[in-house]
Amino acid sequence: MSKNKKIILTAILLAMLIILSRFLSIKTPIIKISFAFVPTMLCAIWLGAKWTVCLNVLGDIIGANLFPTGPYFVGYTISTAIAGLIYGLLLYKKEPDSYSEKVFILRVIISVVLVSIIVNMGLNTLWTSITSGKAFQVLFVTRAVKNLITIPIHIIVIILIERILRKPFDKYIRSNND
Numbered sequence: 001m002s003k004n005k006k007i008i009l010t011a012i013l014l015a016m017l018i019i020l021s022r023f024l025s026i027k028t029p030i031i032k033i034s035f036a037f038v039p040t041m042l043c044a045i046w047l048g049a050k051w052t053v054c055l056n057v058l059g060d061i062i063g064a065n066l067f068p069t070g071p072y073f074v075g076y077t078i079s080t081a082i083a084g085l086i087y088g089l090l091l092y093k094k095e096p097d098s099y100s101e102k103v104f105i106l107r108v109i110i111s112v113v114l115v116s117i118i119v120n121m122g123l124n125t126l127w128t129s130i131t132s133g134k135a136f137q138v139l140f141v142t143r144a145v146k147n148l149i150t151i152p153i154h155i156i157v158i159i160l161i162e163r164i165l166r167k168p169f170d171k172y173i174r175s176n177n178d
Contacts (some may be wrong), residue, residue: 001173005173014059016039018059018067020036027069036059038158040055040056040084041162042165043055044091044111045092046093046169046173049085049092053084053085057080059080073130073131075131079119090107090114091104108158116151117147120143121144121147
């Protein structure tokens with residue numbers, strides 16, 4: 001895939017990420033529920049870690065500056081970069097059949113669980129504790145329950161969306177017809 005296609009695809013996914021994160025999400029002071037993980041995971045599958053980290057960092061910085069929901073805190077940018085790195089390293093399919101469907105599903109499960117534990121329940125709970133002044137343990141319980149509910153949803157949604165978009169992506173985007 002040409003660099004121009006990668007830049008254009010990343011820009012489209014970035015717009016989707018900002019819209020899903022900032023406008024089509026449910027936010028409370030301690031929990032945020034959204035489908036913003038979809039553009040991130042698609043970028044990870046299609047473009048790899050470097051592009052996914054870039055997508056997530058830009059999405060966080062642009063979203064925080066254009067559509068703030070509170071003061072900017074760099075910890076959340078670090079978290080989103082780490083999530084992009086985890087997804088990109090585990091899910092990238094350099095070629096259409098880089099690995100089997102079973103391996104892909106296993107990689108999705110592992111990446112979602114790792115991001116949920118390390119980023120969502122770990123780092124983001126720490127950042128929320130720092131910014132809100134609430135006790136880490138209290139926040140952790142709430143966020144752990146939310147993540148236990150959303151882990152299977154994330155896994156199912158990304159597997160279904162990847163399957164639906166696999167053929168069009170391979171035909172129109174991955175092809176070398178630049």
